[in-house]
Amino acid sequence: MQAKRQYSFVxxxxxxxxxxxxxxxxxxxxxxxxxxxxxxLDRDQLRSLYRLMAxxxxxxxxxxxxTRQGALGVFASSHGQEAAQVGSVFALGPxxxxxxxxxxxxxxxxxxxDMVEILALFQGSWHCGFDPRAHRVAPLTTPLAxxxxxxxxxxxxxxxxxxxxxxxxxxxxxxxxxxDAHEAMNMAAVYQAPVVFFVQNNHYAISVPVAQQMRTSAxxxxxxxxxxxxxxxxxxxxxxxxxxxxxxVERARAGNGPTLIEAxxxxxxxxxxxxxxxxxxxxxxVAEWGARDPLTRYLGLLRDAExxxxxxxxxxxxxxxxxxxxxxxxxxxxxxxxxxxxxDHVYETLTPQLALQRAVxxxxxxxxxxx
Amino acid sequence: xxxxxxxxxxxxxxxxxxxxxxxxxxGRLGGVFRITxxxxxxxxxxxxxxTPVAESGIAGTAVGMAMYGLRPVVxxxxxxxxxxxxxxxxxxxxxxRNRTRGTVGLPIVIRIPYGGGIGAVEHHSxxxxxxxxxxxxxxxxxxxxxxxxxxxxxxxxxxPDPVVFLEPKRRYWLKEDVELPVRGEPIGRALVRRxxxxxxxxxxxxxxxxxxxxxxxxxxxGWDLEVVDxxxxxxxxxxxxxxxxxxxxxxxxxxxxxRFAGYGAEIAxxxxxxxxxxxxxxxxxxxxxxLPYPPAKIERHYxxxxxxxxxxxxxxxxx
Numbered sequence: 001m002q003a004k005r006q007y008s009f010v011x012x013x014x015x016x017x018x019x020x021x022x023x024x025x026x027x028x029x030x031x032x033x034x035x036x037x038x039x040x041l042d043r044d045q046l047r048s049l050y051r052l053m054a055x056x057x058x059x060x061x062x063x064x065x066x067t068r069q070g071a072l073g074v075f076a077s078s079h080g081q082e083a084a085q086v087g088s089v090f091a092l093g094p095x096x097x098x099x100x101x102x103x104x105x106x107x108x109x110x111x112x113x114d115m116v117e118i119l120a121l122f123q124g125s126w127h128c129g130f131d132p133r134a135h136r137v138a139p140l141t142t143p144l145a146x147x148x149x150x151x152x153x154x155x156x157x158x159x160x161x162x163x164x165x166x167x168x169x170x171x172x173x174x175x176x177x178x179x180d181a182h183e184a185m186n187m188a189a190v191y192q193a194p195v196v197f198f199v200q201n202n203h204y205a206i207s208v209p210v211a212q213q214m215r216t217s218a219x220x221x222x223x224x225x226x227x228x229x230x231x232x233x234x235x236x237x238x239x240x241x242x243x244x245x246x247x248x249v250e251r252a253r254a255g256n257g258p259t260l261i262e263a264x265x266x267x268x269x270x271x272x273x274x275x276x277x278x279x280x281x282x283x284x285x286v287a288e289w290g291a292r293d294p295l296t297r298y299l300g301l302l303r304d305a306e307x308x309x310x311x312x313x314x315x316x317x318x319x320x321x322x323x324x325x326x327x328x329x330x331x332x333x334x335x336x337x338x339x340x341x342x343x344d345h346v347y348e349t350l351t352p353q354l355a356l357q358r359a360v361x362x363x364x365x366x367x368x369x370x371x
Numbered sequence: 372x373x374x375x376x377x378x379x380x381x382x383x384x385x386x387x388x389x390x391x392x393x394x395x396x397x398g399r400l401g402g403v404f405r406i407t408x409x410x411x412x413x414x415x416x417x418x419x420x421x422t423p424v425a426e427s428g429i430a431g432t433a434v435g436m437a438m439y440g441l442r443p444v445v446x447x448x449x450x451x452x453x454x455x456x457x458x459x460x461x462x463x464x465x466x467x468r469n470r471t472r473g474t475v476g477l478p479i480v481i482r483i484p485y486g487g488g489i490g491a492v493e494h495h496s497x498x499x500x501x502x503x504x505x506x507x508x509x510x511x512x513x514x515x516x517x518x519x520x521x522x523x524x525x526x527x528x529x530x531p532d533p534v535v536f537l538e539p540k541r542r543y544w545l546k547e548d549v550e551l552p553v554r555g556e557p558i559g560r561a562l563v564r565r566x567x568x569x570x571x572x573x574x575x576x577x578x579x580x581x582x583x584x585x586x587x588x589x590x591x592x593g594w595d596l597e598v599v600d601x602x603x604x605x606x607x608x609x610x611x612x613x614x615x616x617x618x619x620x621x622x623x624x625x626x627x628x629x630r631f632a633g634y635g636a637e638i639a640x641x642x643x644x645x646x647x648x649x650x651x652x653x654x655x656x657x658x659x660x661x662l663p664y665p666p667a668k669i670e671r672h673y674x675x676x677x678x679x680x681x682x683x684x685x686x687x688x689x690x
Binding site: 126127128131132133138139143146147148149150151152153154155156157158160161167179180183184186187190341344345346347348349351352353354 | 391417422423425427428430431432433434435436437438439440441443455458459462463466468469470471472473474475476507508510531532559605606607609610
């Protein structure tokens with residue numbers, strides 16, 4: 001971890017008003033403080049943010065445990081990145097779209113998608129377990145940054161249709177090296193597409209630290225090269241994340257084009273449950289980031305401001321246990337569906353070739369069942 | 372053929388306000404082959420527009436556009452420049468309906484001028500059809516005549532699934548008298564272009580003309596060749612091919628692309644599996660050689676032509 005990459009942002013409680021700070025990329029390419037900006041969230045919304053983050057932590061923990069118990073094939077944890085995902089998704093309107101990467105399960109959960117459906121990808125029951133149009137959330141995408149272009153295309157289409165819709169896409173510091181990330185940001189800027197590029201810089205592309213992935217001191221600095229605003233925000237500060245994203249979303253909705261937001265955060269778990277993080281980073285480094293835990297920080301703020309009480313927190317915990325129990329019930333020991341379904345969605349109409357192959361599988365299945 | 376394609380795009384813009392056309396130089400210039408000539412002037416920059424030089428970006432944004440309900444028709448400027456988009460095409464365009472369990476189909480048309488024979492520089496004469504035909508989820512279409520160019524492009528734009536539409540660029544200047552409105556067979560059906568009894572030539576795209584020329588020359592030798600135009604490479608109309616070969620007993624597949632693991636191998640294997648008992652000889656392939664496309668000055672020695680096709684016919688008939 002590079003010392004120069006550690007930025008500290010504080011939430012200040014000023015005359016009872018919550019404010020957050022973030023940094024913007026000046027036209028000349030340097031970072032500057034944007035100044036304090038008021039966060040227009042009422043007490044219910046502030047509690048909702050906490051609830052979603054706490055539930056996210058709980059379902060993430062449950063997914064890790066289900067993987068260890070064999071119910072999921074693999075899982076990419078969001079532990080430590082809850083503020084980045086939940087805070088940014090919270091800034092979206094109901095008709096806006098989210099384009100997540102494979103790690104963004106809790107951001108997708110915060111958008112209202114059922115956690116069991118989200119985990120279909122990792123369970124291996126289907127590649128995408130939810131209806132994207134029902135939630136306006138694209139499938140979790142594993143080829144890095146490819147989905148950023150889908151967000152741009154959808155935003156271009158909405159703009160052509162004069163619909164006030166914004167597309168937010170998540171990708172990571174690793175994906176920022178992909179060519180599609182470049183093509184997406186350039187095309188979004190060219191067409192002034194209503195897109196928010198939200199980079200969760202969790203400091204590692206699996207094992208490779210960010211300093212070995214790029215020479216620049218901040219991904220947000222690249223925004224100037226595309227002709228769009230860049231914002232650097234403390235990704236473990238949910239109010240700063242919300243504020244920066246809200247400003248970018250409304251800027252895009254007003255027809256003023258895309259924004260690149262870089263949220264500095266940290267992946268507290270290994271890359272996936274199949275990864276061994278002791279081979280590339282120290283326990284001390286992980287502990288250092290643990291001290292900046294987004295949930296703990298936000299809870300401290302809410303308690304100081306007397307926005308939450310023990311009763312509320314107990315209710316959130318109980319809700320988390322209900323969801324976790326449902327995840328266990330739904331994901332434990334479940335078999336795949338009808339194997340023949342693998343033929344049914346390749347094309348709208350089954351081709352003659354696929355019809356023949358489907359019949360082969362049907363015969364094999366019948367033979368398996370025969371005594 | 373270029374005019375037929377241009378008319379198809381113009382009619383599609385008129386008939387369906389969800390159709391948007393974009394790609395490199397397709398707007399003001401009208402495309403390097405002028406296939407989109409005049410479309411932006413007539414329909415405006417919202418319906419037909421230029422993009423940055425970013426093929427993956429073109430294909431990737433088409434995914435998002437189709438998700439939103441539009442019908443993007445995008446152009447890859449040349450075959451050799453379609454490869455940067457392969458990741459988007461293979462990983463997303465082809466897979467989205469399946470990934471989403473049928474909830475999000477992508478009606479996208481990716482137009483690609485392909486093939487050689489125009490004296491072009493490197494990377495402008497490739498035949499990439501096997502890459503696309505091998506990718507489940509794609510429908511791969513290639514017209515061989517001007518009227519079919521119109522019919523198949525209109526059908527592709529109306530298709531519920533993504534279509535890779537391969538335009539035989541050396542036939543852009545091919546002429547044909549047509550009756551309006553132009554009608555034809557749908558996607559997924561092969562057509563007998565010339566009836567014959569001696570042997571079947573199976574061709575598609577630029578090689579349809581070449582096969583018909585060879586059949587004319589063969590007639591002088593007393594051979595009555597049937598020519599089948601495949602039209603849709605995926606899904607393949609095996610019935611029409613099998614019917615023809617059952618009749619003639621001899622099959623020769625003709626394509627420009629290299630032979631090894633090429634599209635002709637699929638046809639040969641399929642016919643062997645389905646009509647082996649009717650074959651008087653192995654299915655033969657007349658193709659380009661297994662090498663990178665040669666420089667323009669010597670490309671005519673690479674491309675299949677009448678002599679190579681008739682040699683194969685003779686070889687088949689000798690069995």
